[in-house]
Amino acid sequence: MTDRLTLATWNINSVRLRMPIVEKFLEEIAPDVLCLQETKCPDANFPFNAFRKAGYEHIEINGQKGYHGVATVSRRPLANVEKRGFCDMGDSRHLAADIAFNGSPLRLHNFYVPAGGDEPDREINPKFGHKLDFFAEMKNWLQGTETDKAAVLVGDLNVAPYEHDVWSHKALLKVVSHTPLECELFEDVRTTGKWIDAMRRFTPLDDKLYTWWSYRAKDWSAADKGRRLDHVWVSQALDGHIKGTRVLRDARGWEKPSDHAPVIAVFEA
Incomplete structure (x- = not known):
């Protein structure tokens, strides 16, 4: 019997503010698991009832007031939950849980990495150093x-x-999120852990691939000045099970949208 698991990840930029489009996404796409970042919501105020009403009974959160925050909501049970702190900052930026796939636990990490501020120099910008x-x-x-x-x-x-x-690679080389130093560190994390970049497994490196479009653009879609800030990494043990990924670009144009679009990944065993 085939086991099919659909995961989605989405920086929602305030879960309470965007709950109408989250509900739209859950109804139309119906992933088994949705990982949210930048929920900007203390745990006590998280909209549990709305997710349960949508069929997502299993909810784990790591939130804080006004900033950061991650949440994982699922149709399948979540076990062995871990909320790891980084850099002794006390920020809510990570949540891990086991989910059943193909008769065994699959470890699912949900991350919101610091943006890094505007200046790519840790000496004058502590956010970049962080x-x-x-x-x-x-x-x-x-x-x-x-x-x-x-x-x-x-x-x-x-x-x-x-x-x-x-x-534009040339225009963004000195812009935080695409500086050579960040890109090198990013790849170092990925290759040291032998992670597979699942999105680029299905989209060639020569093809443009974005998940984020700034609010500053008058017409974000026409300008199409995007960046791929959202990712799906898969361990070697799942190499043969990742069947596809896609960016739901249309969601960037929904009413009162996040500046990020959801990324969907499908696994089969």
Whole structure:
């Protein structure tokens, strides 16, 4: 019997503010699991009832007031929940849980990596230094026994690592999210843990691939100055099971949208 698992990841930019489009997404796409970032919501105010009404009974959250925050909602039970802190900052930026797939636990990591501020220099911009240190801690942890098992890492990782992950490689080389230093660190985390970039498995490196479009553009779609900030990584144990990924670009144009679009990944066993 085939086991099919659909995962989605979405930086929602305030879960309470965007709940109408979250409900629209759950009704139309109906993933088994949805990982949200930048929920901007303390745990006590999370809209549990709305998700349960939509059929997502299993909910794990790591939130804080006004900033950051991640949540994983699922039709399948979630077990062995972990909320890891990074850089001694006390920020809510990570949530991990096991979900059943193909008769075994699949470890699902939900990340919201720091954006890094505006200036790509840690000496004058502590936010950029925080981002670099965050990736260093990810690298040290997410390797060996942590990645030898069936695992998926999703979320807003706030780096567009490849030339065609941004609208203009030349124009963005000195812009935070696409600087050579960030891209190198990002790839170091991924390759050290032997993670597979699932999105680029199905979209060639020469093709443009975006998940984020700035609110500043008058017509975001026509300008199409996007970046791929949201990612799906898969451990080697799941190499043969990832069947496809796609960006739901249309969601960027829904009413009162997030500046990120959801990314959907399908697994089969």
